[in-house]
Amino acid sequence: MDKDSKDYKEQMQAEHSTPLHTGRGQGVGPMGPLLSIKDLHASINGKEILKGINLEVKPGEVHALMGQNGAGKSTLSNVLVGHPAYEVTKGSVTYNGKDLLAMSPEDRAHEGLFLSFQHPVEIPGVSMVNFMRAAVNEHRKYKGLPALTASEFLKLMREKRAIVELDGKLANRSVNEGFSGGEKKRNEIFQMAMLEPTFAILDETDSGLDVDALRIVAEGFNKLRTPETSAIVITHYQRLLDYLKPDIVHVLLDGRIVKTGGPDLAQEIEQRGFDWIKREVQTLP
Amino acid sequence: MNSNHNKSGLSTPLHYREGQGGGSATQYIELFAQCEAMISKHSAEVLNSLRAKAFEDFKRLGFSTRKDEDYKYTDVSKAFEPDYGLNLNRLDIPVNPYDVFKCDVPNMSTALYFVANDSFYNKALPKSNLPEGVLLGSLKELSESYPELVGKYYGKLAETSKDAVVALNTMLAQDGLLLYVPKGVVVEKPIQLVNILRADVNFMVNRRVLVILEDGARARLLMCDHAMDKVDFLATQVIEAYVGSGATLDFYELEENTTATRRFSYLNVYQEADSNVLVGGITLHNGLTRNTTRVTLAGQGAYINLSGMAIADKNQHVDNHTFIDHQVPDCTSRELYKYVLDDSATGAFAGKVLVREGAQHTASEQTNRNLCVTRQARMYTQPQLEIYADDVKCSHGATVGQLDENALFYMRQRGVSEQEARLLLMFAFVGDVVDNIRLDALRDRLHLLVEKRFRGEMGKCQGCTMCK
Numbered sequence: 001m002d003k004d005s006k007d008y009k010e011q012m013q014a015e016h017s018t019p020l021h022t023g024r025g026q027g028v029g030p031m032g033p034l035l036s037i038k039d040l041h042a043s044i045n046g047k048e049i050l051k052g053i054n055l056e057v058k059p060g061e062v063h064a065l066m067g068q069n070g071a072g073k074s075t076l077s078n079v080l081v082g083h084p085a086y087e088v089t090k091g092s093v094t095y096n097g098k099d100l101l102a103m104s105p106e107d108r109a110h111e112g113l114f115l116s117f118q119h120p121v122e123i124p125g126v127s128m129v130n131f132m133r134a135a136v137n138e139h140r141k142y143k144g145l146p147a148l149t150a151s152e153f154l155k156l157m158r159e160k161r162a163i164v165e166l167d168g169k170l171a172n173r174s175v176n177e178g179f180s181g182g183e184k185k186r187n188e189i190f191q192m193a194m195l196e197p198t199f200a201i202l203d204e205t206d207s208g209l210d211v212d213a214l215r216i217v218a219e220g221f222n223k224l225r226t227p228e229t230s231a232i233v234i235t236h237y238q239r240l241l242d243y244l245k246p247d248i249v250h251v252l253l254d255g256r257i258v259k260t261g262g263p264d265l266a267q268e269i270e271q272r273g274f275d276w277i278k279r280e281v282q283t284l285p
Numbered sequence: 286m287n288s289n290h291n292k293s294g295l296s297t298p299l300h301y302r303e304g305q306g307g308g309s310a311t312q313y314i315e316l317f318a319q320c321e322a323m324i325s326k327h328s329a330e331v332l333n334s335l336r337a338k339a340f341e342d343f344k345r346l347g348f349s350t351r352k353d354e355d356y357k358y359t360d361v362s363k364a365f366e367p368d369y370g371l372n373l374n375r376l377d378i379p380v381n382p383y384d385v386f387k388c389d390v391p392n393m394s395t396a397l398y399f400v401a402n403d404s405f406y407n408k409a410l411p412k413s414n415l416p417e418g419v420l421l422g423s424l425k426e427l428s429e430s431y432p433e434l435v436g437k438y439y440g441k442l443a444e445t446s447k448d449a450v451v452a453l454n455t456m457l458a459q460d461g462l463l464l465y466v467p468k469g470v471v472v473e474k475p476i477q478l479v480n481i482l483r484a485d486v487n488f489m490v491n492r493r494v495l496v497i498l499e500d501g502a503r504a505r506l507l508m509c510d511h512a513m514d515k516v517d518f519l520a521t522q523v524i525e526a527y528v529g530s531g532a533t534l535d536f537y538e539l540e541e542n543t544t545a546t547r548r549f550s551y552l553n554v555y556q557e558a559d560s561n562v563l564v565g566g567i568t569l570h571n572g573l574t575r576n577t578t579r580v581t582l583a584g585q586g587a588y589i590n591l592s593g594m595a596i597a598d599k600n601q602h603v604d605n606h607t608f609i610d611h612q613v614p615d616c617t618s619r620e621l622y623k624y625v626l627d628d629s630a631t632g633a634f635a636g637k638v639l640v641r642e643g644a645q646h647t648a649s650e651q652t653n654r655n656l657c658v659t660r661q662a663r664m665y666t667q668p669q670l671e672i673y674a675d676d677v678k679c680s681h682g683a684t685v686g687q688l689d690e691n692a693l694f695y696m697r698q699r700g701v702s703e704q705e706a707r708l709l710l711m712f713a714f715v716g717d718v719v720d721n722i723r724l725d726a727l728r729d730r731l732h733l734l735v736e737k738r739f740r741g742e743m744g745k746c747q748g749c750t751m752c753k
């Protein structure tokens with residue numbers, strides 16, 4: 001794709017009339033958005049962080065979300081997956097035709113939403129195997145499928161581990177306990193491989209990764225993508241986007257999306273930073 | 286006082302109810318004064334020889350109240366107040382426990398024995414292939430056959446002059462278990478003793494366990510407590526364990542009682558040089574539990590690993606009181622206690638480590654970690670270190686906390702239900718205590734039992750067909 005941010009809107013509209021994606025159906029129509037965020041306001045500890053987010057993600061699209069620290073990127077991802085510390089004060093989020101905000105975090109996961117955490121939690125004493133078995137089997141139960149047998153499950157673990165080149169030893173340890181930064185991120189993508197989400201949010205999955213680890217994680221993600229997999233990728237750097245090739249790039253500033261463009265917007269930010277966008281926003285009426 | 290039996294043929298009810306506020310000791314004084322001859326008649330000389338002194342001590346001490354520093358969290362007086370029946374005439378339990386009891390640890394091949402209420406069950410003993418010289422059986426009978434051996438050790442560790450419940454137990458106990466392993470003998474097969482509480486009326490049992498491991502001997506003992514009926518039970522238990530030089534003892538206790546059971550257990554361990562002892566005390570289900578554990582490290586190079594865990598909900602109460610006495614140099618003590626308290630459960634842990642003057646190069650580590658799952662659950666923890674030597678390595682730590690909210694959310698984001706996520710975290714929390722167990726089959730089984738307990742699938746013990 002070779003889009004210029006100026007005529008990006010027209011291009012998108014043109015694309016709308018030419019279905020590129022097979023779509024997931026399920027009452028939203030082939031080109032209806034998978035995720036639709038409208039005027040979303042959210043706060044934590046009484047402090048408003050999101051101040052009216054509007055965003056639509058269609059099946060198969062990858063959106064990059066950029067912005068300086070504190071702009072609200074992680075808040076948005078946490079709100080989408082239902083973190084109880086955040087309070088939605090206004091607005092709506094529709095996912096796959098359903099009211100996302102009315103769902104429990106686990107049901108959002110069952111519906112195909114996955115967050116690769118910026119800071120994956122260490123859970124001493126809970127083995128990766130037990131954790132993943134519980135997760136996979138609850139997903140299956142939600143879909144009306146029988147639980148996997150122990151051998152089926154271990155086979156699945158082995159297959160998916162290979163995608164992110166995760167050491168078998170790590171898979172036998174407690175969840176994230178004693179993992180290096182890179183191993184933790186790799187483990188996030190491994191879990192994504194196990195759960196096969198339809199909508200993934202990658203929250204700074206590239207931070208703390210060296211060049212090789214970044215390649216493994218990004219290529220792993222690409223291998224897992226289907227034409228229907230959508231994603232929001234939060235990052236500060238172009239190098240992850242070089243692999244993931246986003247369709248659309250948004251800039252978040254002070255709890256609002258202030259600029260939207262094609263992949264070149266990310267490149268421009270890489271070169272020029274965010275100040276020019278801030279100035280642009282300030283000059284708006 | 287009525288010494289007739291009730292319909293079940295098991296009980297000698299205590300009918301002394303003359304409204305003595307807080308003076309619940311009086312009924313036991315009356316009982317002993319009236320029934321001493323009967324108690325002694327159905328016991329053995331070695332046990333009888335300590336009754337008179339125990340009686341004097343009991344009369345002097347009376348039951349502790351919560352004003353007593355050692356019983357701050359457990360009201361002994363109140364627990365002993367109700368009327369319980371006793372089986373002073375030693376009538377047989379009307380069932381064969383070997384028929385009704387299905388072991389909770391099925392993959393473990395053990396030498397299995399029963400103490401039904403407070404009598405050692407010897408009607409249908411299994412063929413044991415214990416090494417020559419090992420004595421295992423009824424304390425009463427073996428002390429009749431080996432009065433010198435038993436007399437040398439019985440009642441020497443459990444002092445009646447300091448604790449009213451120990452005095453009461455010594456006064457009333459008629460039987461229990463003896464395990465004696467001669468010098469250098471290794472008992473390969475784990476020994477399992479199941480204490481069954483079985484009665485149709487509110488019932489009291491007083492049992493004794495005496496373990497003697499001579500120099501270099503090795504044995505593993507698993508004791509399980511099972512209350513089988515819904516009546517109120519009161520159990521007192523005094524265990525004395527002598528562990529000779531270079532001897533190794535693994536001692537596990539698994540409590541699976543009903544909520545109507547009150548249990549007071551006293552474990553006294555005496556360790557000679559280079560001995561190695563592991564104590565694992567696990568309260569899976571109970572009513573009111575008070576465990577007092579006293580360990581004396583008397584010989585250089587002795588090692589004790591003292592671990593315990595309690596899972597309690599409803600109004601259950603678990604109180605562990607431990608005292609480790611480092612008397613000589615170069616001993617090691619490791620202590621780990623973990624509690625998971627749900628609903629309105631209360632837990633208490635008071636652990637004292639004393640390092641005496643001259644006990645150089647002592648290594649001591651004490652940890653008590655607790656999880657209060659609800660706001661109503663209460664945990665009282667009191668770690669204490671008293672050190673009179675200057676070249677030691679001692680540490681202690683205690684925490685009371687809730688489940689890690691971030692971990693909970695992380696798991697829920699992966700689709701694990703909140704309930705299941707909580708369970709995984711609670712299970713993980715006590716995992717290291719279970720992992721301390723050196724018996725593979727028991728450890729594996731306990732992982733399962735703990736999980737079942739957290740899932741609420743085990744309101745009571747599940748080991749026997751008698752439990753319905």
